[in-house]
Amino acid sequence: MDAAETQGQKGAPAPPQQPPATPGPAASPTPLVGLVLVAHDPGEWFEDVLAGLASQDHRLLDVVVVDAGRKAGLSDRVLEVLPDAQTVYAPDSPGFGAAANRAVVGTGAEADSGTGPNRIPAFYLFMHDDVVLDGTAVRRMVERALAANAGVVGPKVLVGTDGRILADMGSSVDRYGSPVPRLHPGEIDQGQYDASPDVFAVAEAAMLVRTDLFAAVGGFDPEIRFLDGHVDLCWRARLAGASVTTAPTAVGRTVGPDSSTRRGTNPSILRPRHRLRMSLTNQASGRSAAVVAELAVATLLGVVYGLLTGRFRHTWGLLSAWPWNLARRSGMTRRRRMIRENRRVDPALVVAGPDLPHHAVRRAVTGRAPYGTGDEAPSNIAFHHLWGALLGPGGIALMASAAVLGFGSRHLLTRGLPAVGRFQALPGDPMDLVRSWWHGWRPTGFGVATPAPDVLALLGLVANYVPGGDSLLWTSVVLSALPIGALGIWRLVRPVGGGRSRAAAVLVYLAVPLPYDALREGRLAPLAVYATLPWIAHRLAEAQGVAPYGHRGGDPGPGTRIRNMGSDILLTGFVVAAAIAVNPAVVVVLPVLVGGLVIGSLLAGSIAGLVRLVAVAAGAAVVAAVVQLPLLFNLFDNNPLDSLAVPTTWPGGSLGTTAMFTLDTGSPMAGPSWVGTFGIDRIGWAVLVVPVLALLTTSGWRLAITIRAWFVVAGGFASVWLTDQGWWQGPTLPAELLLVPVALGLAWAAAAAVADMGTTVSMPRRGPDWRNALPAVAGLALALTVLPVVVGSLGGNLGMPQSDLPSALPFIAEPRSGIGETTSGGDDRVLWVGEPTILPAVGVPLSDGVAMAVTDGRPDLLDQWPYNLDDAPGVAEVRDALAEALAGKTSRLGAAIGAWGVGHVVLVERSAPAPHEAVEAPLPPTYAAALTRQLDMARVEGLNSAVTIFENIATKPVHAVVRDRTGRAVPAAVTPLSYDRRQVTASVDGAYRWIIGPEGSWSFSVDGTTRPLVAAGEAGGVPGRPSVRVASGTIGELVHDGASSRSRRLLQVAAFCSVLLMASWLRTDPESEWP
Amino acid sequence: MSAMNVIRYPALVVLVAMAVGATLFASDPTEAELATLRPPVHAALSTTPDSGDLWFCMGPTVDMDGIAERIVTLTSISDEPTIGRVTVNGDKGAEVERAFQLEPGRSLEIRPGPFVPGAFYAGVTVEVPGGRVLVEQRITGGGSDSGAAPGIGTGVDKAPCGTITSSTWQVPWATTAEPGNRAVLLVYNPFRAPAVADLRFIGDLGRRETLDTRGVVVAGRSLSVFDLNELIPDSTVVSASVDARVGQLVVARLQVSALPASDTGAAGGSTGLVLTSGLPETSQRLFLPGVSRESGVTSAVIVMNPGDEMTELEVLVRPEVVDNFVEPWRVTLRGRQRQVIDLDSGRIAEAGRFGVEVRSLDETPLAASLVSRPEGGTTGAGLSVLPAVGAAATDWMVHLTGPADQAALVVSNPGETTIATVRLSLLGAAWPSDTPDVYEIDPAGHVEVELGAAIAAEATVLVDSTVPVLAVMRRADPMGRSSSFGMAVAGTQARP
Structure with a gap:
C-alpha cells in the first residue's frame, strides 16, 4: 500500500504527509x-x-x-x-x-x-x-x-x-x-x-x-x-x-x-x-x-x-x-x-x-423524506419492529385477543348492535348528529339546547361519508372501546417490560368483566372511559417522568419520549379533552387516577416528579377546559354538574365487596338473577393474583410502579365502595365506570409483575426457590382470568341480547320525519318510564330508581345524553303530571301530557324484549295501575312483556293552529326543510302554536318577515304558549335560532385548533433536516 | 432484602387495611322496595289533598220500570272547595260531562236519568282530583203502591260507589228464578278505549258460554247491560265471570225481586232491590262480617271457584261469642263451579251474630257472596247481598244519610293473631257519650254497634283501628234492608 493511501487512525484526520522523495514513473504528463x-x-x-x-x-x-x-x-x-x-x-x-x-x-x-x-x-x-x-x-x-x-x-x-x-x-x-x-x-x-x-x-x-x-x-x-x-x-x-x-x-x-x-445558513x-x-x-x-x-x-x-x-x-x-x-x-x-x-x-x-x-x-x-428503500430504511426498520412486536408475546396476546373478541362479537358485527340502553341507533340522517352539535339543539325532551358530546359530530360525519351501513359503523364504534383500551394499555406498559409483560397487561385489561357488563347493560360512559383512561394514564406517567417513563430514578424504557413541560401539558390536556369529547364522565375518574399516582408515589418513598405530575395535571385540566369551552359555558349557565352524568340506579349495598373486588358489576337492579362474567363468575378472583404477586415480589422501580398502580386500584375501589355504601350524595355513576381505574391499575401492576419475573427467574439460584414457581402461578391465574371471556365469545354477541325494544315496538318506533316529509301536526312523542339504565333514552329522575324520558318517535343517539331539567320546562310539566297521576290526583293524565304532544306512554321493565336475556327492572305496580286508571289513555294490549304501552287519546299535535272560537287545535302541515327549519302550512284561521323547546328560540316567519309573537294567554293567542296569528293557507317557516351555539362552536374549534397547533409546535422534533 | 424493597410494607399495610375495612364494614344490601299496590277494596277514599279519587257508579235510571229514584250523592269532607267532574254515560250511547264545585261540608245530588234521556241504565264517573269527597248511590225501587209494573219489587239499595276498575270480575250470585226475579249484569267501561270482554255464566244446569258472550266489545265510555233473565232463564242461582281481554271494566249486578204473595205462600210478598258490585279480585281468604240470624230472613253464602282447577275449601263461621263453635262446611268445587251454603241449617242455630270466612285449602283463589232475603212464607222487603272481600283497612269512613237508629255498624277483625283496638268517632261532631267509642276485638271476632238516635241522621263515622279491620253498615229501611262495606281510607288497606 502506498504510504499516501494510509487513512490514518480512526476518528482523527490523517496527519500531514510529505510528498514522496522520488516520484513514480509518469506515463503521461501530470x-x-x-x-x-x-x-x-x-x-x-x-x-x-x-x-x-x-x-x-x-x-x-x-x-x-x-x-x-x-x-x-x-x-x-x-x-x-x-x-x-x-x-x-x-x-x-x-x-x-x-x-x-x-x-x-x-x-x-x-x-x-x-x-x-x-x-x-x-x-x-x-x-x-x-x-x-x-x-x-x-x-x-x-x-x-x-x-x-x-x-x-x-x-x-x-x-x-x-x-x-x-x-x-x-x-x-x-x-x-x-x-x-x-x-x-x-x-x-x-x-x-x-x-x-x-x-x-x-x-x-x-x-x-x-x-x-x-x-x-x-x-x-x-x-x-x-x-x-x-x-x-x-x-x-x-x-x-x-x-x-x-x-x-x-x-x-x-x-x-x-x-x-458555522456559516449561519439554514437549509430549511x-x-x-x-x-x-x-x-x-x-x-x-x-x-x-x-x-x-x-x-x-x-x-x-x-x-x-x-x-x-x-x-x-x-x-x-x-x-x-x-x-x-x-x-x-x-x-x-x-x-x-x-x-x-x-x-x-x-x-x-x-x-x-x-x-x-x-x-x-x-x-x-x-423538507424531509425517508431515505433508502432497502432493509435499512427507517420505515422498513419500523415495520420490522412492528412485526417483531406483533409476533412477540405482547403482539400475540393482542392478536389473540382481537381474534377472540372478533369471534365473540361476530353476531353483533353482522346483525348490528341491539338498541339496548344508550346503544340506540344513529338518526335516520347521520348528519343530524353534526347539525345537533353545530346548532346546539336536540329534539329530545321536547327540544333542548344542551349540547351532546363532540364525538357524535365526528361519528355523524363518518357515517355520512363512509360507505356501508350505519349499523355496522355504530357497532364498530362501540366495540372499538375494547381494542382502543387494550392498545392504550399496551402503550402504557411498553416501557415497563418486554412482550410478556405487555401480554399480561393486555390480557388482564381485556379479561375484566366490566366492559362486557357495560355492553350488556347498554352503558356508553364506562366503555368510553375504558377506552380513553389508559391513554391519559400514559400521558400522566410520562409527565411524572419517573423511570421507566423518564430519567428520574433510572433510564427511560422503550418507547418513552421525553418532552418539555409545555408539550406535556398540551398533549395531556389534548388527550383529556378528547376523552371528554367522547364522554364527559371521564372527569370523574381523573382525580382517582391522579390521586392514586400521587399517594402511590409517596408510599413508594419518592417524591420525584410529583410536582411535575401535579403541574401537568392541573395544566392539562385548564387546556381541556379551554377546548371544551361550550361545556364550560353550559356549566356557567347554571347547568349543574349532574346534567353531564347519565343517571343510574344503585341501591345501597347492592354491589357488595365480592363483585367489587372481582370487578364483576353485573346489574345492581337485576339482583341474584343476573349471571355475571359469562356465567363463570366464581373464578373472578383470579384477576387479582398477578397484581398481588407484583406487590409481593417486585423490586426496584418495578415495585414503585406496582405501588403506584395499586393505589390507583385502591382509589377506584374506594370510590365504588363509598357509592355502594350510599355515602355519596351526588349523581350516581355506573359501577363499571368507577371500576375502570381499578382495571387499569391491575393491568399495570400485572405488567410489572411479569416483567420482574422475567428478570428474577433468569437469575441463578442455589437449590429450589419458591420464586421459580411464580411464572406458573401467574400463567395459571391469567388463563383463569381470560377463560370466561373465551367461553363467552362462543355465543357471538358478548352476552348482549339478540333483540331490542325498537323491534318490539314497531308502531311507535318510527324514526322522526326526515327532510321533505310532510306530516300532519308533526311527529308524535313518546314518554318512556322505567329504570334509567334500561330506558332507550336518557331521562330525568321521576322517583327513586325510576326516570322518564321524552323522545320524538323512535329514540336514537341524539336522545342519549342528559340535559338540565330547567332547560326543558315541558319535561318538568310532564313529570309533574305523571307524579300527580301516580298519586291519584288526576285521572286525565292524557290531557296533561297530550298538551305537549305525547302520544304514547311506555313503561319499560326489560332492556330487551322477552324471552331474550336482558336486564330486568320491574316498575312498581303503581305505575301501571295509575296509568290504567286514566280516563283518556288506553292500554295497548298484546305486546311483549318488556313494555306496557298506553296510547294517549287526548294528545294534541305538536304544530297546530288553534281556532279562535272553539279553541280546537287543528294540526298544521309540517315539512322539515332542514335540521333547524320547518315549513308550516296553516289549514285554518287562528293562532299557530308549536310545542318545541327551548321556549323563545324558535321564530315563525312568512316570506322572510318574522311574525310577532302573541304572548300566552293574551287576546288572539293561546293559553300557556306563545303563538302567531295565521290565516288559512299561510305558509311560513319555523326557524331555530342557534347563533349562540354556533358562536360557541366556532370558539371551540378555534381553541381546539390552537391547542392542537401549539401541541404540534411544542412536540416538533428540533433536529435539523436531512441532509 | 434490600432497603429499596422495604418500601413495599407501608403500601401493603395501607392496602390490606383498606381491603379488610371495606369487607368488614360493608353494609348489607338494601333490598329495593318496590311500592306495591294496596289490596283492592270496593271503595277507597283519599282524605288528603295529595291524591284524588275516581268513583264509578252504575245503576238504572228512573226511566226503567220499577225504579223510583236513583241519586248519586257527593259529600265533601274537605275544608276547602272541591272541583271535580262528572261524566254520565247512558246505555244508549249518550255521554254528558259536567264540572262541579263542591263547597266544604256540602253535598251534591246527581240524578243521572235526566242527563241521558231515554236510557234505562247509566254509568256515572266522578273525578275528584283533590279527594275528600264521599260518593254514594241510593236506588229506590217503586213499591206496589207506586204503580210499578208487576214483577218489579220494592226495595232500596244504598252503598258507596266503587273506586275499582279491573280486568276480571266475579259475580257469585244472582237469580233469575221465575217468577218475580229480574237480574241484569252491568258492565261499564269508563275509559276512552274500547274494551273486549268474555262473559261466562254458571246456572243451575251448569256452565254456559256462548259465542255471543265471548269477545263482547264494550265501547269506550259506555255501559253495556246483559239481561241475565234472557241469558240464563229461570235459574235459582246465576254466577257470572267477566274477563276483559282488553281494557279495564267496572261490573255490577242489579237484582230486583218482587215475589207475589201467591208464590210465597204467605200473606204478603217478598220484594227487594239490590245493586251489588262484582268482586274485582279473587282471594284465598274471603271475609263476610256482620251476619246475624234474624227471624224471617234467610242467609246463604255462595262460594265460587272461578278457576279451572278443582279446589277444596271450607266455610268457617266466626261467632261473636267464641265459645259457640260451629263446625265448618267443607266443600269441593270443580273448576268454574259454585256452591250455595245455606246458613239456616241447624249447625249455626246457637251461633248468634257471627262472621263468615271462606278459606281455600289449596291456595286456589275464590269468590263468594252473602245473600240475605226474606224467608219463604214471610212478607217483607229486604234483599241484601254482601260481596266477600279479601282485604281490610285500618281506617274506614261510613256515611249515614238516614235515621241512625236503623243502622248498625259492624266492625270485624279478620286477623287470626292480633287484637284490634278500634276507635270510633264522628267527622265534625262529637261521639255520643252514651255509646262506647273504643272497642277491642279479638282475632276473628267482630263488634256490632247500634247507632242510636244520638247520632244525627247525616253523619260520617270514622273507624280507626290498630290492625286492618272490616267495616260494614247494615241498614234497615222501611223500603228494605241493605248492607254494604264502608269506604276505606286510601293507603290503609292491607291483607289480614
Missing part, C-alpha cells in the same frame, strides 16, 4: 490542478485542512485560498503551512460559488500573463474549508477523471470523528431538484458504493472540475451561495455531456462543526430557493413549467405543514423562495441561454433518477 479553497472564518482545524493539502502527492498543484470570511489573519495561517499558496480576498462574504468563481477568474487573468506559477490548470479542485484530504486524494481524483474521462470528480468523504462512517458519497436529485443523498445517516463505509462511482452530483466538500467544462457551464451559480452549488454545477455539467463520478480511493474527512451552523430556508432556481434554470422549458406548477402546490401544502408542525423556518423558506427567484430572474435567463448553447444531453434524461415520486413530493412539502 495535469495541473488549480485548487480553490474557499474559507469562511475557519476554526482551529483549518491548519489540518492546509496540512492535508500540503501532503498531497500530486505535484502540479496550485493552491488558491479564497478568504470569504470577515476575520483577518487567514493569509498568515495559510502561508505558515503552504508558503506557495496564494490567498485572495472575497469581501462581503459572497458565498462559496461566487468566491470560487472569483478565484478562478482571478487566477485565469493572471495566467494570461504567462509568468510564475500562474498557469492554466487542466482541472480545478474546489474545496470547502472543513475537509481534510488524504495525501493521495487529489492525485486519485485526477487519475479517476482521466481514466473515466469525467468532467467532475469527487472524493469519498468520511466523518472526521469516526473514520468508519460515511459523510458524503454524492447524491442524486429528485424531480423537483432536491438533492437525494446516497447515504443513510451513520452508514459505515464498507465499500458498498465504490463499485458504482457515477453519481448525479459529487460530494459538496471537494469537487474536481475540468477547466474547460467549468468555463463552458459558466462556473458556479453565484446566487446559490451555499449548500446546493455543487449540485447545480454537476447538473449543468451533465447537461453539457460530461460525466460526474466519484473517486472512491480519494478520501476526505470532515472537520469542524456543522458548516450550516435555502433549499426551497435553490430547488426552485435549479428547476427553473436547468430543466427543459416544458418540464420546468410543470415542475414549477407542482412546486407551487407543494409550497402551499408545505406552508400548511410547516404552520401545523411549528416549522416556521421551513415555511418561510417555502414562501420566500418565490420572490427570491423572481428577483433574480435576469441571471436565470442568462444561465438558461448558456445551458442551451452547450447542452448535449436531453434534460429529461439528466434528472431521471431512481428516487420515488412520492418521496420527491414529501421532500418538497416537508
Whole structure:
C-alpha cells in the first residue's frame, strides 16, 4: 500500500504527509490542478485542512485560498503551512460559488500573463474549508477523471470523528431538484458504493472540475451561495455531456462543526430557493413549467405543514423562495441561454433518477423524506419492529385477543348492535348528529339546547361519508372501546417490560368483566372511559417522568419520549379533552387516577416528579377546559354538574365487596338473577393474583410502579365502595365506570409483575426457590382470568341480547320525519318510564330508581345524553303530571301530557324484549295501575312483556293552529326543510302554536318577515304558549335560532385548533433536516 | 432484602387495611322496595289533598220500570272547595260531562236519568282530583203502591260507589228464578278505549258460554247491560265471570225481586232491590262480617271457584261469642263451579251474630257472596247481598244519610293473631257519650254497634283501628234492608 493511501487512525484526520522523495514513473504528463479553497472564518482545524493539502502527492498543484470570511489573519495561517499558496480576498462574504468563481477568474487573468506559477490548470479542485484530504486524494481524483474521462470528480468523504462512517458519497436529485443523498445517516463505509462511482452530483466538500467544462457551464451559480452549488454545477455539467463520478480511493474527512451552523445558513430556508432556481434554470422549458406548477402546490401544502408542525423556518423558506427567484430572474435567463448553447444531453434524461415520486413530493412539502428503500430504511426498520412486536408475546396476546373478541362479537358485527340502553341507533340522517352539535339543539325532551358530546359530530360525519351501513359503523364504534383500551394499555406498559409483560397487561385489561357488563347493560360512559383512561394514564406517567417513563430514578424504557413541560401539558390536556369529547364522565375518574399516582408515589418513598405530575395535571385540566369551552359555558349557565352524568340506579349495598373486588358489576337492579362474567363468575378472583404477586415480589422501580398502580386500584375501589355504601350524595355513576381505574391499575401492576419475573427467574439460584414457581402461578391465574371471556365469545354477541325494544315496538318506533316529509301536526312523542339504565333514552329522575324520558318517535343517539331539567320546562310539566297521576290526583293524565304532544306512554321493565336475556327492572305496580286508571289513555294490549304501552287519546299535535272560537287545535302541515327549519302550512284561521323547546328560540316567519309573537294567554293567542296569528293557507317557516351555539362552536374549534397547533409546535422534533 | 424493597410494607399495610375495612364494614344490601299496590277494596277514599279519587257508579235510571229514584250523592269532607267532574254515560250511547264545585261540608245530588234521556241504565264517573269527597248511590225501587209494573219489587239499595276498575270480575250470585226475579249484569267501561270482554255464566244446569258472550266489545265510555233473565232463564242461582281481554271494566249486578204473595205462600210478598258490585279480585281468604240470624230472613253464602282447577275449601263461621263453635262446611268445587251454603241449617242455630270466612285449602283463589232475603212464607222487603272481600283497612269512613237508629255498624277483625283496638268517632261532631267509642276485638271476632238516635241522621263515622279491620253498615229501611262495606281510607288497606 502506498504510504499516501494510509487513512490514518480512526476518528482523527490523517496527519500531514510529505510528498514522496522520488516520484513514480509518469506515463503521461501530470495535469495541473488549480485548487480553490474557499474559507469562511475557519476554526482551529483549518491548519489540518492546509496540512492535508500540503501532503498531497500530486505535484502540479496550485493552491488558491479564497478568504470569504470577515476575520483577518487567514493569509498568515495559510502561508505558515503552504508558503506557495496564494490567498485572495472575497469581501462581503459572497458565498462559496461566487468566491470560487472569483478565484478562478482571478487566477485565469493572471495566467494570461504567462509568468510564475500562474498557469492554466487542466482541472480545478474546489474545496470547502472543513475537509481534510488524504495525501493521495487529489492525485486519485485526477487519475479517476482521466481514466473515466469525467468532467467532475469527487472524493469519498468520511466523518472526521469516526473514520468508519460515511459523510458524503454524492447524491442524486429528485424531480423537483432536491438533492437525494446516497447515504443513510451513520452508514459505515464498507465499500458498498465504490463499485458504482457515477453519481448525479459529487460530494459538496471537494469537487474536481475540468477547466474547460467549468468555463463552458459558466462556473458556479453565484446566487446559490451555499449548500446546493455543487449540485447545480454537476447538473449543468451533465447537461453539457460530461460525466460526474466519484473517486472512491480519494478520501476526505470532515472537520469542524456543522458548516450550516458555522456559516449561519439554514437549509430549511435555502433549499426551497435553490430547488426552485435549479428547476427553473436547468430543466427543459416544458418540464420546468410543470415542475414549477407542482412546486407551487407543494409550497402551499408545505406552508400548511410547516404552520401545523411549528416549522416556521421551513415555511418561510417555502414562501420566500418565490420572490427570491423572481428577483433574480435576469441571471436565470442568462444561465438558461448558456445551458442551451452547450447542452448535449436531453434534460429529461439528466434528472431521471431512481428516487420515488412520492418521496420527491414529501421532500418538497416537508423538507424531509425517508431515505433508502432497502432493509435499512427507517420505515422498513419500523415495520420490522412492528412485526417483531406483533409476533412477540405482547403482539400475540393482542392478536389473540382481537381474534377472540372478533369471534365473540361476530353476531353483533353482522346483525348490528341491539338498541339496548344508550346503544340506540344513529338518526335516520347521520348528519343530524353534526347539525345537533353545530346548532346546539336536540329534539329530545321536547327540544333542548344542551349540547351532546363532540364525538357524535365526528361519528355523524363518518357515517355520512363512509360507505356501508350505519349499523355496522355504530357497532364498530362501540366495540372499538375494547381494542382502543387494550392498545392504550399496551402503550402504557411498553416501557415497563418486554412482550410478556405487555401480554399480561393486555390480557388482564381485556379479561375484566366490566366492559362486557357495560355492553350488556347498554352503558356508553364506562366503555368510553375504558377506552380513553389508559391513554391519559400514559400521558400522566410520562409527565411524572419517573423511570421507566423518564430519567428520574433510572433510564427511560422503550418507547418513552421525553418532552418539555409545555408539550406535556398540551398533549395531556389534548388527550383529556378528547376523552371528554367522547364522554364527559371521564372527569370523574381523573382525580382517582391522579390521586392514586400521587399517594402511590409517596408510599413508594419518592417524591420525584410529583410536582411535575401535579403541574401537568392541573395544566392539562385548564387546556381541556379551554377546548371544551361550550361545556364550560353550559356549566356557567347554571347547568349543574349532574346534567353531564347519565343517571343510574344503585341501591345501597347492592354491589357488595365480592363483585367489587372481582370487578364483576353485573346489574345492581337485576339482583341474584343476573349471571355475571359469562356465567363463570366464581373464578373472578383470579384477576387479582398477578397484581398481588407484583406487590409481593417486585423490586426496584418495578415495585414503585406496582405501588403506584395499586393505589390507583385502591382509589377506584374506594370510590365504588363509598357509592355502594350510599355515602355519596351526588349523581350516581355506573359501577363499571368507577371500576375502570381499578382495571387499569391491575393491568399495570400485572405488567410489572411479569416483567420482574422475567428478570428474577433468569437469575441463578442455589437449590429450589419458591420464586421459580411464580411464572406458573401467574400463567395459571391469567388463563383463569381470560377463560370466561373465551367461553363467552362462543355465543357471538358478548352476552348482549339478540333483540331490542325498537323491534318490539314497531308502531311507535318510527324514526322522526326526515327532510321533505310532510306530516300532519308533526311527529308524535313518546314518554318512556322505567329504570334509567334500561330506558332507550336518557331521562330525568321521576322517583327513586325510576326516570322518564321524552323522545320524538323512535329514540336514537341524539336522545342519549342528559340535559338540565330547567332547560326543558315541558319535561318538568310532564313529570309533574305523571307524579300527580301516580298519586291519584288526576285521572286525565292524557290531557296533561297530550298538551305537549305525547302520544304514547311506555313503561319499560326489560332492556330487551322477552324471552331474550336482558336486564330486568320491574316498575312498581303503581305505575301501571295509575296509568290504567286514566280516563283518556288506553292500554295497548298484546305486546311483549318488556313494555306496557298506553296510547294517549287526548294528545294534541305538536304544530297546530288553534281556532279562535272553539279553541280546537287543528294540526298544521309540517315539512322539515332542514335540521333547524320547518315549513308550516296553516289549514285554518287562528293562532299557530308549536310545542318545541327551548321556549323563545324558535321564530315563525312568512316570506322572510318574522311574525310577532302573541304572548300566552293574551287576546288572539293561546293559553300557556306563545303563538302567531295565521290565516288559512299561510305558509311560513319555523326557524331555530342557534347563533349562540354556533358562536360557541366556532370558539371551540378555534381553541381546539390552537391547542392542537401549539401541541404540534411544542412536540416538533428540533433536529435539523436531512441532509 | 434490600432497603429499596422495604418500601413495599407501608403500601401493603395501607392496602390490606383498606381491603379488610371495606369487607368488614360493608353494609348489607338494601333490598329495593318496590311500592306495591294496596289490596283492592270496593271503595277507597283519599282524605288528603295529595291524591284524588275516581268513583264509578252504575245503576238504572228512573226511566226503567220499577225504579223510583236513583241519586248519586257527593259529600265533601274537605275544608276547602272541591272541583271535580262528572261524566254520565247512558246505555244508549249518550255521554254528558259536567264540572262541579263542591263547597266544604256540602253535598251534591246527581240524578243521572235526566242527563241521558231515554236510557234505562247509566254509568256515572266522578273525578275528584283533590279527594275528600264521599260518593254514594241510593236506588229506590217503586213499591206496589207506586204503580210499578208487576214483577218489579220494592226495595232500596244504598252503598258507596266503587273506586275499582279491573280486568276480571266475579259475580257469585244472582237469580233469575221465575217468577218475580229480574237480574241484569252491568258492565261499564269508563275509559276512552274500547274494551273486549268474555262473559261466562254458571246456572243451575251448569256452565254456559256462548259465542255471543265471548269477545263482547264494550265501547269506550259506555255501559253495556246483559239481561241475565234472557241469558240464563229461570235459574235459582246465576254466577257470572267477566274477563276483559282488553281494557279495564267496572261490573255490577242489579237484582230486583218482587215475589207475589201467591208464590210465597204467605200473606204478603217478598220484594227487594239490590245493586251489588262484582268482586274485582279473587282471594284465598274471603271475609263476610256482620251476619246475624234474624227471624224471617234467610242467609246463604255462595262460594265460587272461578278457576279451572278443582279446589277444596271450607266455610268457617266466626261467632261473636267464641265459645259457640260451629263446625265448618267443607266443600269441593270443580273448576268454574259454585256452591250455595245455606246458613239456616241447624249447625249455626246457637251461633248468634257471627262472621263468615271462606278459606281455600289449596291456595286456589275464590269468590263468594252473602245473600240475605226474606224467608219463604214471610212478607217483607229486604234483599241484601254482601260481596266477600279479601282485604281490610285500618281506617274506614261510613256515611249515614238516614235515621241512625236503623243502622248498625259492624266492625270485624279478620286477623287470626292480633287484637284490634278500634276507635270510633264522628267527622265534625262529637261521639255520643252514651255509646262506647273504643272497642277491642279479638282475632276473628267482630263488634256490632247500634247507632242510636244520638247520632244525627247525616253523619260520617270514622273507624280507626290498630290492625286492618272490616267495616260494614247494615241498614234497615222501611223500603228494605241493605248492607254494604264502608269506604276505606286510601293507603290503609292491607291483607289480614
